Amino acid sequence: MRYSGWKVIKEALTGHRGWGPAWRDATPKPAYDYIIIGGGGHGLATAYYLAKQFKQANIAVLEKGWIGGGNVGRNTTIIRSNYLLDGNEPFYEFSLKLWEGLEQELNYNAMVSQRGILNLIHSDAQRDAFTRRGNAMILNGADAELLSTKQILARYPFLNVNDARFPIKGGLAQHRGGTVRHDAVAWGYARGADQHGVDIIQNCEVTGFRIENGTVKGVETSRGFIGAKKVAACVAGSSSRLMEKAGMRLPIESHVLQAFVSEGLKPVLPGVITFGAGHFYCSQSDKGGLVFGGDIDGYNSYAQRGNLPVIEDVAEGGMAIFPMLGRARLLRMWGGIMDMSMDGSPIIDRTHIDGLYFNGGWCYGGFKATPASGFAYAHLLATDRPHDTATAYRFDRFAKGRMIDEKGMGNQPNLH
Amino acid sequence: MRIPCPICGTRDRREFYYQGAASMLDRPAAEAPLEVWHDYLHLRDNPAGGTRDLWYHASGCGSWLVVERDTVTHEVLGAALVEACDAD
Numbered sequence: 001m002r003y004s005g006w007k008v009i010k011e012a013l014t015g016h017r018g019w020g021p022a023w024r025d026a027t028p029k030p031a032y033d034y035i036i037i038g039g040g041g042h043g044l045a046t047a048y049y050l051a052k053q054f055k056q057a058n059i060a061v062l063e064k065g066w067i068g069g070g071n072v073g074r075n076t077t078i079i080r081s082n083y084l085l086d087g088n089e090p091f092y093e094f095s096l097k098l099w100e101g102l103e104q105e106l107n108y109n110a111m112v113s114q115r116g117i118l119n120l121i122h123s124d125a126q127r128d129a130f131t132r133r134g135n136a137m138i139l140n141g142a143d144a145e146l147l148s149t150k151q152i153l154a155r156y157p158f159l160n161v162n163d164a165r166f167p168i169k170g171g172l173a174q175h176r177g178g179t180v181r182h183d184a185v186a187w188g189y190a191r192g193a194d195q196h197g198v199d200i201i202q203n204c205e206v207t208g209f210r211i212e213n214g215t216v217k218g219v220e221t222s223r224g225f226i227g228a229k230k231v232a233a234c235v236a237g238s239s240s241r242l243m244e245k246a247g248m249r250l251p252i253e254s255h256v257l258q259a260f261v262s263e264g265l266k267p268v269l270p271g272v273i274t275f276g277a278g279h280f281y282c283s284q285s286d287k288g289g290l291v292f293g294g295d296i297d298g299y300n301s302y303a304q305r306g307n308l309p310v311i312e313d314v315a316e317g318g319m320a321i322f323p324m325l326g327r328a329r330l331l332r333m334w335g336g337i338m339d340m341s342m343d344g345s346p347i348i349d350r351t352h353i354d355g356l357y358f359n360g361g362w363c364y365g366g367f368k369a370t371p372a373s374g375f376a377y378a379h380l381l382a383t384d385r386p387h388d389t390a391t392a393y394r395f396d397r398f399a400k401g402r403m404i405d406e407k408g409m410g411n412q413p414n415l416h
Numbered sequence: 417m418r419i420p421c422p423i424c425g426t427r428d429r430r431e432f433y434y435q436g437a438a439s440m441l442d443r444p445a446a447e448a449p450l451e452v453w454h455d456y457l458h459l460r461d462n463p464a465g466g467t468r469d470l471w472y473h474a475s476g477c478g479s480w481l482v483v484e485r486d487t488v489t490h491e492v493l494g495a496a497l498v499e500a501c502d503a504d
Contacts, residue, residue, distance in 0.1 A: 240462035249459040253436070254487070299417075299434045302464040302487045307417050309430045342458045398458040399450065411457050414434060 003107055022187060023194035028201050031227030032060045034381060035219060036234055037206050037242065039063025041072035041182075041367065042359060043234040044189035044200075045374020046381070048106075051196035053375065054382035059198045060228075062221060064205035068186030071237055074304075074336035075367040076259050076291050078272055078283065080117045080177035081142045084133045087392030087404035088345060089140040094389045095372030096142070096176060102371060108188030110180050111286060117177035117272040118152065120159075120321070121170040126276055130172040137174070147171045155270065158324060166277040166320055177272060179283050185370055209246045209356070216246075216355040232357040232381055237337035238302075239360035246353060250360070251342040251398050253413040255296045256335045257364045258306040260314065262328040264288030273321070280317030282325075290328060292318060296338060296364060298414045305335040338364050343403035344416030348376050348386065348393040357381060358395070363416055420495050423477040431475035437461065438468040438482045441498065464488055470498070 001007075001020060011018055034050060036043045039061045047061045061067075079099050081092035103110050121127045127146075134144035149161040152171050161168040190200055201223070208220035209231065218227035235242050240250050269284040282292040294314035297306045311333065318325045341347065341361035346369065348359050359377045362369060376387035386393070392404055398411070409415040417429040437460055444452045461467075465488055471481045480498040485491065 238464075240460070241464050249455070249461065251458040251460070253460050253462050254464070299485075300437075300462065300467060300469065300487050301490065303490050307429060307490070309428075399454040412436070414436070 022191040023200050026199035026201050028226050033058040033229050035228040036061045036232045038234040039067035040070045041186050041370040042373045045370050046377040047198045048189045048193040049375045049378035051198050054378050056382055061200050062204045063202045066202050067190050071336045072186045073183050076293050077179045077182045079368040080174055082174045084136045085404055091389040093140050093142045095369050098371030106188040106192045110184040110188050112180050114176050114178040115271045116175045119172045119274045120168050120276040122166050122277045134172050143176050145173045147173050230355050234359045236339040236360045236362045239339045252339045252361050253300050254302055255338050255340045256301040256306045257296045257338050258335045259293040260333045261331050262290040263331045275317050275321040278317035340413035342411040343405040345404035346393050348390050349395045421473050422497055433472040433474045435470035438470050
């Protein structure tokens, strides 16, 4: 079924009885050519591009709960491509370009809103760093603009640029950045994948791998054994738990990241703003809630909830830059589990087991990467070669000293 | 989350700096092969459930502690000085 304005009018006049489910509830077949483990944004995008772009067939996505119930439904919905390093920036810019065409591609309203992202500058050193970053972005075909305080005040008149403690000296803007309706990304990719014949199998937890002579033969699941020629892990947040079943230890720690949303307010914040003197960022959802967050809690965790010290820290950051935030009541807060890698960058690679592939280590930046992650992973699965923008996301970069360390923190995942 | 420091008593998590898995105490010999060092520096067990990790009592006595903890419930099961653990 194709969605259109005419369809909406027709359904409005006929009692909305003709919509039908957006994807089939498939039951598992005995075997597939490709099994993708994880029905989140990245897994569903991988299945979609594998079927649509790379013309592969006989594909299943296995999800232990319901699709889109993990981090694609728990993030703060921001898209951007404002990275510095060569290993990252082309990939994230490719992702942003895919976001720009996503709704037409999927015939699905994902509410992609390029309302712009602004990184505030509070010191001369920060201006130098952001100038360098902006130039790296432009060199890789992304957009970047250094804004003066006057330009910032024209769009965000409520900011106090003369604050005594954290004066605002300017900002690095990426006007093509913005926000996306996160759940709709999972649903849109699921619908698109389903239309191209992918079986989306929910309530199907992978409990083990069947590996013979160093080659994967399929997966054991809560719904029985399912054979596969290629098995693709895509479960960021639970990567270590899954890959342990294949005997692998990963360069990854699981950490909890909290996010917050206020009660619905009238429009006050037209774009996304990040505070440069603490870790705090904020945007306003289309429903009016201020969506904001900050640092990870900082200790290994698999609990999808955090503790009070970080909540306090985020609130302090928010009050320092948006004192008006103190008048809004907090509606919800929640936590999600991040794959924090040793250099803060992801992995899309083969494993040492033939036919077993891995996608993970997205730290707290996985949402914006969803389209490119799916595309690059599908490329790897279909061709056994990495996509041009993802050649650096290899397992062996740690042993070889080729870390992609945007923050320069070293192998200390809670500092990335 | 509160951590029972053997010297200072039970204190708020804010007083502590988190380092990572206590396996960091088992440092390989300088001449150990590259793979051993790679394992030590970059690979983690990252368990869901019981774990042992290193915390530094930065705003207290300045001790390094091995804390036993559950990563799924955030329950803290106990803490000991690194020196005591090393002697085991």
